Amino acid sequence: MAVVLSKKSPSAAEKDLNGFRKNRDLSFFDLLSIDQVSLEDLDLIFEVARRFRDYKTYKFSFNKGLSQVNAFFEPSTRTQASFDLAAKQLSMDTTSVGSSGSSTKKGESFIDTVETLAAYNVRTIVIRCSQAGAPEFVARHVPASIINAGDGWHEHPTQGLLDALTMLDEFKSRDLKGKTVTIVGDIKHSRVFGSLVRILTKLKAEIRVAAPETFLPDFVENFGIKTYWNVDEALVGADVIYALRVQEERGAKGDIPTLREYSKTFGISEKRLKLANKGAILMHAGPVMRDIDVHSALVARHPQSRILQQVENGSAIRKALLWLMADRVDGKVKAYTPL
Amino acid sequence: MTTLLIKNGRVIDPASKRDEVADVFIQDGKIVAVGKKLKQKAEKEIDASGLIVTPGLVDIHVHFREPGREDMETLETGSKAALAGGITSVVTMPNTAPIADNQTVVEFILKRSKELDLITIYPAGAITKNEDGAMLSEMRELKNSGAVAISDDGVDVDNPGVLLSAMEYAKTHDMLLMNHCETPELDESGVMHEGWVSTELGLPGIPEVAEDHGVAKGVMLAQRSGARFHISHMSTKASVASLRDAKRAGLTNVTGEVSVQHFALTDEECRGYNTNAKMYPPLRSQDHVDAIIAAIKDGTIDCLTTDHAPHIEPDKIKPFTEAGRGTVGLETSFAVMNTYLVARGHLPLAQGIALMTHKPAEIIRQAKGTLAVGADADIAIFDTEKEWVVDEKQFFSKGKNCVFNGKKLKGKAVYTIAGGKLKFDHGKIIS
16 A cells, blocks of 8 residues: 655755756656756756755755665766765665676676666666666666666766856856867767767857877767867867876777877876966866876866866756656656566 | 469569469479469469469578577577578578587588478588687588588688688588678677767777678688688678679679678667667668668679577667677568568569579579479468568567567568478468
8 A cells, every 4th residue: 555655844945945946847757868858957957956056965855765776887986976975965865786796796687687776666776887878778677767877988967967067157158159168088988978078069069079089989070079189279269178088997998009198199288278268177077097188287276177166066966866856846757668 | 292283473483584473383392383374283272363482582691599509599490480481491500509510510400400391401510610710620521411501600710811721621622611701800899880870879889891801801812712702791881892893803703692681771770779780790871781782783792691690588688788699580581672672672573582592592502492393392472562560579480689670561471382391371380
């Protein structure tokens, strides 16, 4: 028999957040790709996230009684911590599974593992894995909302959202029309790029990419971007410099001779930073390989660096998403087909 | 004495250059007469009015998984699937478990196939021991036990020195060498065609040059060795161009096939991480499909195959990168040819049938694929107008992994006769 739970009266902070939400819901039930996110969704997520950011670590009771599994089948520091803290600050119970201690190591199939986790009646499952499309595949077959926290070379949508929020706040604008974003580094193996390029396109930014040919996937210009082999040319006139890490663990080995040569050719130095527009900002999804993709002096505390701002925005974005996804005003539930 | 008369069908037998409404009379497993209004009396008559009567189809590239993976397919279920598609002769690839690199496996397949008495199975043996590309298999033994060709299908013979030796040795024993041409060092561990779709999906791509290079290498070595060299499942612009150039240069010892999915579908099928669309070689982009169709039209391509590759369901309900590779195709290949080549105006029906009957039979040098008087009575009767939606769950094959699942196709086998006996009749196997 279903038990109806009554919600206790909201706190002042919760009433304040509700005021920003204005009874709106997202158009999607799982967050798998930026392709699913409409401009209305973006407005809602950003408005709510900004307010969450103001409340820092305040514990909201919005998602009380709901549970979340952080299923990180690949190593993660910031994303896993960020999702976990976000859920806890919404009063969710969370647990984490990883590949080393999980049944996938015993030969259990990916879908069986995730179906089992979903059977604990969890509301959200955050998945990071090495296989592109795996979150999309399981999302079709489980009732829990799936959040893609990075799938292979494909996408990392919450990273794209936090990056966009960081840029929009920097330029105090609702879109990025007239702004040039130069993305430097290992495009091919980067899911950060996969989400970034999609969200920047939605926000009408001019996108440039600088990388050796070995780091450029086929037909990447079809995203509507301009590619450069010479990073200095790509930086002239840039408003945002976005450096990506060389993903040796994802197959980048052999695409460049040495990290030493890469650092000299594509690493963002103080001198290179000066080629960009005055007031340009430097961003990086982390983890930074100091003196390889970005020179040490520029990393966190340089006045033009927004790397720590990105981390803070990540927390706010994830809180906004978890609230909006798990606590729907319209009461609609996700459709899925059990296997 | 068993007799069968097929009446009033449109008999299309490209090998005899026949395309007319006629009757076919069969006695004791052989075709005895073909002509208008035959007078012979038969124990059984089939009215083929409005249908086409063709030689039973010959598919020289299938995987039947037995011995070893009978959970995926057996010689029996594979044979029944073939009959349901109007196919009466197949060449089975040797990558079973154990691999058919020795006479025992070949003899087992032939013995089992004889017991089954469904279709004609021609086993292919392996080029190298264990298909590991190092030591040559005992080709003379393989041939003497009944193998019609050798192939390391699933992988290329990567080392060109080994491939050249294999060709020279195969030539010594007049053995046909089929090769899966795909240079592994160039495939970048890809799981689909490298292009815009793979970039959008974030999946590792297989660059077309992996196949281009493998085919070019194979043609070069075939020229040097003079061996009978057959290129399996071609899928790229440059590989069909290599074959065309080889033929223009007078290399009569080189032939090539296309699997029907490679002229019908593109890499767009992989969207949504559809694991039924995962195969090697991968489904390519439209420009490659166009080049493949042009090569079929101009006669560069010698035959059409299925590369029928059944899998168990757990192998396909996986993340795309880990899913099993291949699609089943025996029950759809005629319909795919008819739908995507004939109905779209690329090819006359008779030419499509030639590519699925006497032309592949000639490559393996077997007296199949014709309705000439005296030939084996292997016959397929199709309704070329019948439209149907593919439902893989209905297949006789154990493999329910079909890239055409859910698609509407035109053309279906109504009757299939093998060895003079009616084996398939309106959706049912008769045994």
